Amino acid sequence: MGKIKVHRATPSLDMTPMVDLAFLLVTFFMLTTTFADTPVVVVDIPKSESEIILPDRDRMIITVAKDGRVFFDMDNQFNRMEMLKNMGEKYGVTFTEQELRAFAVMNEFGVPIRSLPQLLDLHPDERKTVVQNGIPSDSVNNELADWVVYARLTNPSKLRIAVKGDRETNYKVVKQVIETLINRKILRFNLITGLEAEAPKPKS
């Protein structure tokens, strides 16, 4: 009598739904994540209101850095190897099997083709420390034009060509790249942009 029974709630709690949800999210993020490769050159892309997403496959990207250096990138390892072989034949540069394989798995590059074997012989970690001076794309020596041509040969019907310029790049260099494309009868291409924020910031 008079004894108060303290109702003790069990301190354990059913966490099953939370764990279920956690695993669902883990699965989702694992499947959607694509690991961004460390870029050779950092490019601050301009904003636009376009909503077309850059496709992941069958794309060729010509990057124009802030200082006007031009870089080239294409997906699909087999196509890359074929392209490099053809380019090597044209310029009289022979690539070893190892160099071809190294080229297949690397990202964008920005060196003249004669310096390419040197770059490919380096270990991937060492490669990051090398300053790449850009692919020649002026009217005197336009290697970019040949890269574009041989890249298209490997994937003639589907390859999408995109130009990725830095916001601060001078139009002069971009014009060179665009003219190179036009001269090779590529009249339809894409400019890579980021999605515009809601309120466009005022420009000075």
Add this chain to the structure above:
Amino acid sequence: MAEVSQNSGNEKTGKVRSKKMSTKIDMTPMVDLAFLLLTFFILTTSFNKPTIMELVMPDNTGTTQPVNKDNVLNLVLGENNKLFWFEGLGPGVNETDYSKDGVRKILLSHRQNKNLMVLIKPQDNSKYENIVDVLDEMEITAIQRYAIMEYSTDDKAIVNAAIVNR
């Protein structure tokens, strides 16, 4: 007996008691790992994938068609984010900017002209961002006829004359 006794404790009673194991296992480490992975993937995922703008350029070997100068709106992209515009062959060069109230208003006010042709003329020292902005405005204002053109010496004369007069 042929029975093999499993446990010395059972010998006394002679009963084989199957040992009941708890069906619950401690899932804490697994859940810890799951959350660790979750955090990692949330932090590394980037959702803002780059977008693309379609750009179609004219063939430089094709035939050229003359355009009536009354239908032409010129946009000259200058250095330091400057933007000049004039109709036809000038004079009357005005300066504007890339904002919503700048170039967009000008484009919208010219849009009644059904034959409007916008000529975008970037100077060599203009920034790449400028041209993307202008192309974006074309998309926003739904102007169909525009072209990126060379900034010629004639254009230079028109723009420079206007700047000097000011």
